[in-house]
Amino acid sequence: MSSTGPYPPRLYARTVEIEDPGPLAPLLPGPDAFAWVRRGEGMIGWGEVVRSKPASVAEAEEWWTGLVSQVVSVSDLNQTPGAGFMAFGSFVFDPATTAARSTMVVPRTVIGRRNGRSWLTQIGTSFGHDDALPPVVQPVPPRSVSYADGGLTGPQWEAAVAEAVRRISAGELEKVVLARDLLARSSEPIDPRWILARLAERYERCWSYLVDGLVGATPEMLLRRENGLVTSRVLAGTIQRSGDNTRDLASAAALARSSKDLEEHEYAVASVADALAPYCSGMNVPDAPYVLELPNVLHLATDVTAVAGPERTSLGLAAALHPSAAVCGTPTETARETLAELEHLDRERYAGPVGWIDAQGDGEWGIALRCGIVDETDPRQIRLFAGCGVVAGSDPQSELTESNAKLVPMRDALG
Numbered sequence: 001m002s003s004t005g006p007y008p009p010r011l012y013a014r015t016v017e018i019e020d021p022g023p024l025a026p027l028l029p030g031p032d033a034f035a036w037v038r039r040g041e042g043m044i045g046w047g048e049v050v051r052s053k054p055a056s057v058a059e060a061e062e063w064w065t066g067l068v069s070q071v072v073s074v075s076d077l078n079q080t081p082g083a084g085f086m087a088f089g090s091f092v093f094d095p096a097t098t099a100a101r102s103t104m105v106v107p108r109t110v111i112g113r114r115n116g117r118s119w120l121t122q123i124g125t126s127f128g129h130d131d132a133l134p135p136v137v138q139p140v141p142p143r144s145v146s147y148a149d150g151g152l153t154g155p156q157w158e159a160a161v162a163e164a165v166r167r168i169s170a171g172e173l174e175k176v177v178l179a180r181d182l183l184a185r186s187s188e189p190i191d192p193r194w195i196l197a198r199l200a201e202r203y204e205r206c207w208s209y210l211v212d213g214l215v216g217a218t219p220e221m222l223l224r225r226e227n228g229l230v231t232s233r234v235l236a237g238t239i240q241r242s243g244d245n246t247r248d249l250a251s252a253a254a255l256a257r258s259s260k261d262l263e264e265h266e267y268a269v270a271s272v273a274d275a276l277a278p279y280c281s282g283m284n285v286p287d288a289p290y291v292l293e294l295p296n297v298l299h300l301a302t303d304v305t306a307v308a309g310p311e312r313t314s315l316g317l318a319a320a321l322h323p324s325a326a327v328c329g330t331p332t333e334t335a336r337e338t339l340a341e342l343e344h345l346d347r348e349r350y351a352g353p354v355g356w357i358d359a360q361g362d363g364e365w366g367i368a369l370r371c372g373i374v375d376e377t378d379p380r381q382i383r384l385f386a387g388c389g390v391v392a393g394s395d396p397q398s399e400l401t402e403s404n405a406k407l408v409p410m411r412d413a414l415g
């Protein structure tokens, strides 16, 4: 059943503990299923009980709060975030500059695993529905993939970065994140489950996700809320890995000392801490970042933690944080206008929050990075995105190299 209206009839959710089903990604029955997985844990879902197309993250929170107030749930795992009535969601970066829509979906079936316990949730207009899981036809790989420039060629994008540096040097703003896109085309329809499984296997420290054709593996957690404890993983400051461990160690040390990267990082951390402060207490912002090692890049990373009151759901907190300086810039409004003018790119849901929320308001909202969006009308095409933080000391050619490094996970997954 699906509903386009704001509220469906009363909904029922039943969660039962199940035997460990093994890796989750191979259980996805079709390309339109949903996933949020990391290191063998997480949730996958399919079917559609109700869907909302909220105009903003804040509107989504309002809709969610109203919806959960009329749900009847029984669960074997009451204390486990996500193990019950829940929704997957994905939000556009900036509703003012895209025709794409944000989406929240309550799936009919969810399989989850957390802290070694596994569960099956079924949601519908009654408790009595079928327990049989659908057969899974495994995805086929993309074939003969070719690439073409998106909105800008490499040199045009370098010129946009140079223009951003000029404006920053002139004092118009402090930091702006400029993104670019790349079009990948396969001779066969692209099944995002193929990409998801490869990303989840290789990028263990990232959160791999699939929501309505948006597929990727993000290293950046905008906001996790779990029993009142809030965590945000802020990334900014990046270098490409070489494949040689000794050289990479030297690069990590250089990254941790680089004043340009530390400055870029500080803007991002400050934007998260300032946005969370009104809603949280006991905030801990570490003095210095650590280096997060991924197979393709090294990032400067800071994990901000805090305690949130029960009145703010994970979506409400995500609404307060988005867009952070890690994907927009500083000051926010000037950066938003600058990137809209210089990128020549419709970001759609790239760099927007992606994740899930449960009936208690707990949830995880990553930033949709290192991703692609499968074309709705032509599934042989997928648009890949990558962006870089630009500050006064940025060099256009190095930023282009960095953006290429950020495209590697998706390019490798496409084969």
Ligand SMILES: C=C(O[C@@H]1C=C(C(=O)O)C=C[C@H]1O)C(=O)O
Pocket (backbone or CB within 6 Å): 177, 179, 220, 235, 236, 237, 238, 299, 326, 327, 369, 370, 385, 386, 387, 388, 389, 390, 406
């Ligand atoms: C914008 C992206 O990444 C962001 C920009 C970073 C940077 O400029 O160093 C690092 C991590 C992310 O916050 C992207 O991957 O597309």
